[in-house]
Amino acid sequence: MGLKIDNLSGGYAGNNVLKNVTFEVPNGKIVALIGLNGAGKSTTINHVIGQRPPYAGSILLNDIDISQDPTAFKQQIAYIPEQPILYDELTLEEHLHFMLASHNIDDEQHWQRVLVLLAKFRLDNKLHWLPIHFSKGMRQKVMIVAAFMLNAPLLVVDEPFLGLDTLAQKDVVRLMEEQARQGNGVLLTTHLLGSAANYVDTFVVLKDGQVDFIGSPEALAQKHNLSLANLDDFFDLSQEGQNNGPN
Structure with missing residues (x-):
């Protein structure tokens, strides 16, 4: 089981961003959703966490349909947003x-x-601090702790490394791997493909709101004549292809 997205079409404000998107995040696997800016990654994430209802298609998590039982669906999710969201009046x-x-x-x-x-994230002596005293990196670490403490069946992570120091980035990767070993699924977005290739099971490439590729890091590198170490160059190749496409 796990997360199953089938023929998802969706967007916002009447703008149909996603077109028949289909992919899975099996339990125990780490899947990275990648693509250029505007490809539909954030829109997909917003539909998965229930911020926007799909226009068409289905989103199931362990056989629970988000459209039929949104509360039970969301109870299975832990989410780390790109921008930390904290309440000013609450301590850590x-x-x-x-x-x-x-x-x-x-x-x-x-x-x-x-x-x-x-x-682990050096916040244990800051339990009585208010968010106003936290740096951006510390705010992100609060969101990371809040997500991993739930040990949810599905962890959704939107650009997890923004604002984090190198040590914290390594800790996040270890925790995602631990989640997968425990049988939970992980769905993340990232632009750091070279490092992601070391721990991601599957890349899902979005292009213009559609799935352009699904496969292992090795398969993605081979398709674009890249080594795993140079996989970050994928975005340069994608940009060139977009610029050289038909007008």
């Missing part, structure tokens, strides 16, 4: 208890996992 500790309570898991066992994650 209050934020985390609030999120645990919203998932009905605000107990000692889960709080112990929270403390481990806080120590």
Whole structure:
């Protein structure tokens, strides 16, 4: 099972961005959704987390249809947005208890996992801080802790490394790999393809709102005559293809 997106069409404000998008994020796998700006990545993520209803097609997570039971669907998701979202009036500790309570898991066992994650990201001595005192990187780390503490069946991560130091980036990768080993699915967007090739199982390439490629990092590199180490050049090739296309 896992996440299954079938013939998804969607967008916003009447603008049909996605056209018959179909792909899966199996349980225990890490899937990266990639493409140039405007390809439809963020729109896809917004439909998956339930921010926008699809125009057509279906989105299922472990056989639960988001259109039929959105609450049960969303209960299975942990989400790390590109831009951190925090409440100005809540301390770090209050934020985390609030999120645990919203998932009905605000107990000692889960709080112990929270403390481990806080120590990993060097936030364990900032439980009583308000967001106004956090740097951008620290805000992002709060969102990371809040997502990983849930151990959800599906982790959705939108550009997880923005604002993070090198050590924190490595910790996030290890945690995503741990999620997959535990049988959870991970869907992320990233522009760092060279490093993603070391831990991603499948790349899904979006182009103009449609799926252009689905396959392993090795298959993507081979298709474009690149080495895994030079996979970041994929975006340069994609840009050239777009610029050289028909007018």
